[in-house]
Amino acid sequence: MTAVIKETGFIESFDGHQIYYESRGEGKPLFLCYGVACLMNHWRHQVQYFSKNYRVITFDYRGHHQTSIPDNRDNLTFDAIAQDIKAIHDHFKLEKACFMSHSFGAQVVVRAYDMFPDLFSNLVFINGFTKNPIQKMFGGDWADIAFQLFKQGYGKIPETLQFAWKNLINNRIAMQLSAMAGGFNLSLTSFKDIEVYARGVASMDLDVFIRFFDQMMSYDGTPVLDRVTIPALIIAGGKDAVTPKHFQDLLHQKIKGSQFLMVPMGSHCTQLDLPDLVNLRIEKFLKENDF
Structure with missing residues (x-):
């Protein structure tokens, strides 16, 4: 069995900021883009499977984990992340890549495609969306209202809310509630993965989280989808209450010739719930498109 080559390090982006990356395997490039406040661990099954080929x-x-917060916080934007992707791509002198995205990562990838379409060979969206997912989340407006109140509170008592954020999220009850709300399928996903996610979210600087969450709510990448001319696969979870199927339906309807997979037992993290199914379907899609 051939060992998978692993490389880690930092790459300087357009503003001099250092972006942490990990590269595994050899062959055509696959970029994996996670959701806001998420971690690389969300992709652990895909990394293990696809790095073989x-x-x-x-x-x-x-501002996420091993990439620090930039000195200029105005560079905490989708556009800046798109520039970071280009910096990584250019550093390694890569050919056109497949971009897989999960949740908020779909907005990141759509914005990057809009700015740098020549970097892209094909697209895979998992539980993705291109416009405000908070509106009507869980079937009502309360999530939107709660975020606005939270944001206002942070502006008044930032240290108190940072402390509360860290301690409220990083506990077993909060993890179980997150899963029950559709974030994970407790009968399929390892609870350790949920714990890793909770610790990652709890460790985030709240200002960074709020800035990206605000952009997630205001950005609408739907018009970009009409301009997508490369193959795309959209994957939805039947039990995803965070970003329900109508978000993925929109992606499928707007991207001409796109393929669609509904995973009935999939939560908001379908790639963690049923990794074998997801990986095989993505592999089929890549092979069909000679990638």
Whole structure:
């Protein structure tokens, strides 16, 4: 069995900021883009599977985990992340890549495609969306209202809310509630993966989280979808209450010739719930498109 080549390090982006990356395997490049406040661990099954035949690249967004917060916080934007992707791509002198995205990562990838379409060979969206997912989340407006109140509170008592954020999220009850709300399928996903996610979210700087969450709510990448001319696969979870199927339906309807997979038992993290099914379907899609 051939060992998978692994490389880690930092790459300087357009503003001098250092972006942490991990590269595994050899072959055509696959970029994996996670959701806001998420971690590379969300892709662990895909990294293990696809690095046998592809070069799999993961990286931490600005202000996420091993990529620090930039000195100029105005560079905590989708546009800046798109520039970071280009910096990684250019550093390794890569050919056109497949971009896989999960959740908020779909907005990141759509914006990057809009700015740098020549970097892209094909697209895979998992539980993705291109416009405000908070509106009507869980069937009502309360999530939107709660975020606005939280944001206002942070503006008044930032240290108190940062402390509360860290301690409320990083506990077993909060993890179980997150899963029950449709974030994970407790009968399929390892609870350790949920714990890793909770610790990652709890460790985030709240200002960074709020800035990206605000952009997630205001950005609408739907018009870009009409301009997508490369193959695309959209994957939805039948039990995803966070970003329900109508978000993925929109992606499928707007991207001409796109393929669609509904995973009935999939939560908001379908790639963690049923990795074998997801990986095989993605592999089929890549092979069909000579990638």
